[in-house]
Amino acid sequence: MAYCCVPDCRSFSRQNKENTSFxxxxxxxDLRKTWIIKIRRDIGPNFQITKNTRVCSKHFSPESFSRTLTGIRKLKDGSVPSVFTWTRHSRERTSMRSQGKCNLEEEREEDESSTNYGPSNEECHATEIPHPDHDYSVESMTSEEQLLAAREEISRLSAENEMLKSQQFGIQNVQHNQKLVQFYTGFPDYDTLKTVFLALQPTAESMASWAQVQRISATNQHTLRLGFQAQHLSLFNQFFMFLCRIRQGLLEQDLAVRFNVSQSTVSRTCVTWANYLYFMLGSLPIWPSRAAVNELMPEHFKSLYPKTRVILDCTEIRVQTASSKVLNSETYSHYKGTTTLKSLVGISPDGSMTFVSSLYTGCISDKEITKSSGILDLLQEGDAVMVDKGFIIKDLLDEIHATLVIPPFLGPSGQFNNEELARTQNIARLRIHIERAIRRIKEFHIFDRVIPLSLAGSVNQLWTVCAILTNFHGPLF
Structure with missing residues (x-):
């Protein structure tokens, strides 16, 4: 049985005909201290708060309660008891005082009676409670009242859901701000980003993660159509998260907080999308035909080197030093003075990214990477390749009857003549565009810091995807 510990209150749970809750x-x-002050109790030998100490619902205002969908009345968090006999007497005395119908002696007697009267210590330590988990009373409600309460609860939850969605970071927060779209994704505007996503969506809906592929047996391949699922993330926000990861180099833990998902979800999502985009973007025919190159060739190329098919250059990204001395010797770059990975990049004369090789160890030479990358198989007889002085590949191009456009080397005279000087300046002025294209790739800030060995399994995919995505960023010049 539960008793109310408020002075001058005799409510108890047995024979409770008024549906009073305890x-x-x-x-x-702080809230507990406020309750104690409000009920005019002092902690001491005559009053101790235990797990069975209760205050009945008669001492709370109607606004202190709410109803659930099933019509159950429940006390709101932070509610404070405010209805007592002495507050009622005080209001009555105020009214009587305004009418001149009370005296100080009557007030003193009433105050003493209200203060001295109260339940015994045994009443304040009831051992029986109505229910161990809930503090409410069940009151009968009509079906119309229940329906109205349900609608109000649904409306409240819908508003709360919309508020939480607006607070969660995602594509919906930046789609109306062109600068933010460009900042987080690299795409020039939201329309371009959405167009690329809509082109990927039909196949992205059925893509599977690497772990899913490993678990699926040969007799159960139909489950691949279920697609990759990420916790609380739509397909578009998965794509957006991946772009944030590579464009701004945001750490996985940072993305987990921003998107309100686990760090493992961020890791699996980024690896899955890296492999998927490597396959999808890698299948695009970015190597143009000879006719397409001639049609889009700028005038300054046409006047100086009209047969130029591609401009080539190598670039390196730093990689974590391995514990293996053999691996360190292979990845060590004497040019950079550290361990690196190296890639061959090519653009057409109009500035489009037309070739990107896989990543090789930093010790490989420019000539060797040209031979191994597969670029020679794409060139045709009569094509010209513009390179820097480090590419000693004339013998390789002679085999396929292609020509090499390279700055002249300093002769025995120790200085360039007028013709050689003009040739050097012209090639440098045209070849500078490949440096700008490489800078675009490295504006994906995931390559700013040293690539950890934990990304060794997907760094090649990340590099290729970032290189091809630069073609969606607008013209180079």
């Missing part, structure tokens, strides 16, 4: 003291210390 409520435990709050756990919050």
């Amino acid at each position: 409520h435990k003291f709050p756990q919050d210390k």
Whole structure:
């Protein structure tokens, strides 16, 4: 049986015909202290708060309660008891005082009676409670009242859901701001980003993660159509998260907080999308035909080197030093003075990214990477390749009857003549565009810091995807 510990209150749970509920003291210390002050109690030998100490619902205002969908009345968090006999007497005395119908002696007697009267210590330590988990009373409601309460609850939850969605980071937060779209994704505007996503969506809906592929047996391949699922993330936000990862180099833990998902979800999502985009973008025919190159060739190329098919250059990204001395010797670059990975990049004369090789160890030479990358198989007889002085590949191009456009080397005279000087300046002025194209790739800030060995399995995919995505960023010049 539960008793109310408020002075001058005789409510108890047995024979409770008024559907009075009994409520435990709050756990919050400040709120509990407020309750104690309000009910005019002092902690001491005559009053101790235990797990069975209760305050009945008669001492709370109607606004202190709410109803659930099933019509159950429940005390709101932070509610404080405010309805007592002495507050009622005080209001009556105020009214009587305004009418001149009370005296100080009557007030003193009433105050003493209200203060001295109260339940015994045994009443304040009831051992029986109505229910161990809930502090509410069940009151009968009509079906119309229940329906109205349900609609109000649905409306409240819908508003709360919309508020939480607006607070969660995602594509919906930046789609109306062109600068933010460009900042987080590299795409010039939201329309371009959405167009690329819509082109990928039909196949992205059925893509599977690497772990899913490993678990699927040969007799159960139909489950691949279920697609990759990420916790609380739509397909578009998965794509957006991946772009944030590579464009701004945001750490996985940072993305986990921003998108309100686990760090493992971020890791699996980024690896899955890296492999997927490597396959999808890698299948695009970015190597143009000879006719397409001639049609889009700028005038300054046409006047000086009209047969130029591609401009080539190598670039390196730093990689974590391995514990293996053999691996360190292979990845060490004497040019950079550290361990690196190296790639061959090519653009057409109009500035489009037309070739990107896989990543090789930093010790490989420019000539060897040209031979191994597959670029020679794409060239045709009569094509010209513009390179820097480090590419000693004339013998390789002679085999396929292609020509090499390279700055002249300093002769025995120790200085260039006028013709050689003009040739050097012209090639340098045209070849500078490949440096700008490489800078575009490295504006994906995931390559700013040293690539950890934990990304060794997907760094090649990340590099290729970032290189091809630069073609969606607008003209180079």
